[in-house]
Amino acid sequence: MSINVDTPPVTERKRALARTQGLPWVLFIVMLAIAAWLGYRAFWPKGGGDPIGTTIVAFEKQNRLTVFSAQLAPVVSAEDSRLLGLVKSRQVAVIPARVDYSLDLSKMDRNRLAWNTSTHTLDVLLPPLTVGTPNLDEARAQYLREGVWITRDAQDALSRANTRLAEQQATQQAGNPVLVGLARSAAKDAIRQNLAIPLEIAGFGDVTVNARFEGEPAPAK
Template sequence: MNRSLFRILVLVLLGVALFLGWRAWRDWQRGYDPETVVAASLQGLQEQNVLVPFTARYVAVVTSTQSRLGLEAKKTLIMPGTVRYELDLAKLKQSDLDWDAATNSLGITLPPLRLAGPEIDLDSISEYRDGVILLTLTDAEKTLDAANRKAAQEELIKQAKGATPMRLARTAARNAVEQSFAMPLKAAGIDANVTARFAE
């Protein structure tokens, strides 16, 4: 085999290798299509089912009073409880995702947060009572206890729905979901701007 023919053969083989390499690179790039990565991230989140981005502990202080037979009884209940702020990821659908190829940005519309609890810390409950005679002679104590427990639960939820904790919980939820989509995109070599928001 003369040198000219050998060089031609080498060039042909090199050309074939370059072509096959380019095609493999193109196919690899296609495998990391942004919308494919986003869809896989969504499936991963849905499989988690519930995200708890924020928890908070509150203390309710309530007092109930009852008067009978010219006597008065009063009980004060101090009841701590923990509330979880949950995001139902199963409600997050493909239609809630908006990929903009022109700006490489992903918009996510989140389902509303829901409150779970309160989980009462039974060991930390305190009670104060006044009006021993009425409490001893009647069922006033039972009535006051029931009223206090109901009022304390309502107070804990009221505190949990306050503007500041809801803002903190929403921010934590948005950050967690944004990271859940941004990290896989970044790992795939896609520099994307991910923004999550609540519909409300």
Template sequence: MADSVEPASDTAETEVAAPKPEKQKSLARIQAVPWLIVILLIAATVWLFWRAFIFQEEGDPVGSAMLAFEKQNSLTVFSSRFEVTAESTNTTSLGPINLAESRQAAIIPVTIEYRVNLASVGRDRIAWDADTETMDITLPTLKISTPNLDEARKKVYTEGVWVSRGASENLSRENSLQAEEKAAAFAKNPEVLALARQAAKDAIRQNLTIPLQVAGYDDITVNVRFDGEKVQE
């Protein structure tokens, strides 16, 4: 009796090695890294937006005022524009003999700015009365900028039979120095300073009242004064 032979199978079975668990975990971690970075960036953006536009230091109006001052740093509260007249003479000599004399008058527009250094306003300059919702702020002395001479718009009137180029330059330079000194003196005029101080008080009062009202202090009163001024009764 012949031995029976089983027919060969038409479909060959192929064995595929399953990936190792360690490699699967490493691949998953690599694929998760970009998503983790995206999530962290979104969280950071949301936090920054909340801190800048929504966050309010509840119960600490002094802290809120200091934060507002910190953002503004140096605040220009008043700008004065006026004209200054200057006049100079120049003599051209040869030994003891005066050869020519010239005179120049100039009308020069000047701009001066008055600023408050809000960065120096700390807690020691802010008093808060929770019962009456009143905030008293003491500002440092106004800073006056260097006079800005608008030389391009100045009007010049020159007199003299003969005015050399050098004489004209000397006259112009002397008039500019003279105009700067006069402008600096005018900037300290009591009436101008009073206008600048009042503008500063109004600006600080407005810049603080509205944010604090939004924070929940509906009936807040902000009193502003400068160093050396008496406290308002």
């Protein structure tokens, strides 16, 4: 009967071979763990269980949010005089315009947010509403011209003058308290909708979002 006994050098070689063969699996497991961690960091709300952090992430993805658009129709007129006043012309124009009202969400930070854990309520202090530059749709403009003889130069001058006047008038109309009030209400509704869903998905349940602008009274506790 013979008994095979590994000598110490042979045993060490086998152990080294086992470590070498197992190394790729160890590296695979490590890489899988790193990938899982990176995926968690990429897709899970920053701040983990912090509703304020989740809210700020939602705002960062929006940056600027258009909350309301007003369709306006300025009616303007301009006059032109040439040849020492002997040739006069006049043009009345109706130029449709759109004005957008938006929120600059890049200004939102933790100082504008307050979370009530017991009532699951988030209070949001909104930045000032931004009224955009009127976007004139001159392709749909309507013109009425008066004059015995309207030269090409006179017509171009009248159109430029009416465009300038229409933009000024649209800007004034956009500041109408009724339109601004509608835009502010739309902004609050948009913020409530844009925050309630991310907070619910993040696991905070049925959340109440109170949004208000500076100068408006805070909601009653």
